[in-house]
Amino acid sequence: MNFINIDKKDWAQGIDKSRGSYRLFGPVTSDNGCIFKELENDTQPEMDAPDTVMSAKSVLFPQTEKILVTTLDESKDDHHIMKRAGNDLSPRAVLGIRPYDAKAVQLVKMNFDTEDYRDPYWCDAYEATTFVGLAVNKPGPFDFSLSAGTGPFSEEGLDILLADMDDKYLAKILTPKGEAYAAACGFSGAADEKESRALFDILRKEAEKSITSQVPTGGLKEKTILDLHEAPFWDDIAFSCINCGTCTFVCPTCWCFDIQDETKLKESSRFRNWDTCMSPLFTHHASGHNPRGVKVQRVRQRFMHKLKYFLDKYDAGIMCVGCGRCVKSCPVNIDIRQVCKTMNNYEKAE
Numbered sequence: 001m002n003f004i005n006i007d008k009k010d011w012a013q014g015i016d017k018s019r020g021s022y023r024l025f026g027p028v029t030s031d032n033g034c035i036f037k038e039l040e041n042d043t044q045p046e047m048d049a050p051d052t053v054m055s056a057k058s059v060l061f062p063q064t065e066k067i068l069v070t071t072l073d074e075s076k077d078d079h080h081i082m083k084r085a086g087n088d089l090s091p092r093a094v095l096g097i098r099p100y101d102a103k104a105v106q107l108v109k110m111n112f113d114t115e116d117y118r119d120p121y122w123c124d125a126y127e128a129t130t131f132v133g134l135a136v137n138k139p140g141p142f143d144f145s146l147s148a149g150t151g152p153f154s155e156e157g158l159d160i161l162l163a164d165m166d167d168k169y170l171a172k173i174l175t176p177k178g179e180a181y182a183a184a185c186g187f188s189g190a191a192d193e194k195e196s197r198a199l200f201d202i203l204r205k206e207a208e209k210s211i212t213s214q215v216p217t218g219g220l221k222e223k224t225i226l227d228l229h230e231a232p233f234w235d236d237i238a239f240s241c242i243n244c245g246t247c248t249f250v251c252p253t254c255w256c257f258d259i260q261d262e263t264k265l266k267e268s269s270r271f272r273n274w275d276t277c278m279s280p281l282f283t284h285h286a287s288g289h290n291p292r293g294v295k296v297q298r299v300r301q302r303f304m305h306k307l308k309y310f311l312d313k314y315d316a317g318i319m320c321v322g323c324g325r326c327v328k329s330c331p332v333n334i335d336i337r338q339v340c341k342t343m344n345n346y347e348k349a350e
């Protein structure tokens with residue numbers, strides 16, 4: 001591992017240099033706020049932008065992705081044979097991803113890259129991606145990343161971690177992928193390792209100290225699933241929910257999708273689209289039965305999955321990185337921090 005000083009005056013030029021060998025993604029302002037998207041040739045990532053409305057999950061898991069194609073033209077030998085769509089899997093770099101969002105990618109990976117099953121679309125995109133993170137010097141009021149097992153200077157899932165030092169970035173190179181990306185940018189101003197570690201440490205401690213939002217999670221593991229499932233508080237939590245799904249779409253750790261086939265003339269494609277467990281249609285069976293036909297069942301499912309089922313299944317913490325996006329975005333102020341506290345402190349009445 002090494003450290004590099006990157007003068008901000010050289011940043012744009014370095015990024016541009018890397019465009020020859022990488023597709024670049026980063027935060028940019030859109031009509032709907034700051035989001036992660038592919039950076040056109042003349043666009044630089046807005047590294048100073050406050051937290052993005054949407055996370056970088058769409059870089060690996062697009063909102064709509066063509067996954068299979070086939071032809072219905074029977075004059076062709078391969079008609080009606082589904083083939084993988086030719087998605088661009090050339091190297092790409094995500095610039096300015098926040099450490100909690102990089103950790104979220106690792107949580108999503110547990111779903112898409114398992115011993116039994118490897119999702120080729122997500123995994124191939126993941127392997128093609130270099131994550132260049134920007135540490136959070138000043139966490140906002142919704143940030144509870146420390147309670148969620150990550151933090152403003154967390155390195156998990158990153159290839160490079162940048163610390164903003166006003167006129168320069170101090171870059172900590174964490175992996176060979178990160179090293180290759182720094183080389184592609186021509187960033188080579190070696191920084192003193194001891195001094196750099198000390199600087200990172202000071203900034204990390206300051207950032208962590210300024211996080212005001214703490215959420216208890218230590219009691220979740222010992223609760224029994226059935227006790228939490230049957231707890232009386234779910235009606236109150238779900239009462240105001242309008243099942244809009246916003247919380248799931250903005251969440252960097254939500255991975256649910258649906259499949260849709262479309263045919264135009266003789267060409268047919270299969271797409272996968274983000275879906276949401278908050279929708280009544282999500283579990284609607286072809287028979288007409290819906291195991292989560294009532295709102296409270298859907299709201300409970302979302303929180304139980306994130307804060308209990310995932311925790312029990314993987315023993316890798318909760319399926320939430322504390323980014324606070326769902327808290328900020330919920331139109332009726334349902335707050336996962338409050339729900340987590342309620343679940344964590346719940347004792348079943350004897």
Ligand code: SF4
Nearest residue numbers: 241242244245247330
């Ligand atoms: S954002 Fe709020 S209202 Fe919308 S589905 Fe989520 S919890 Fe319900």
Ligand code: SF4
Nearest residue numbers: 251320321323324326
């Ligand atoms: S559940 Fe909310 S706070 Fe947690 S990662 Fe998802 S959007 Fe962020």
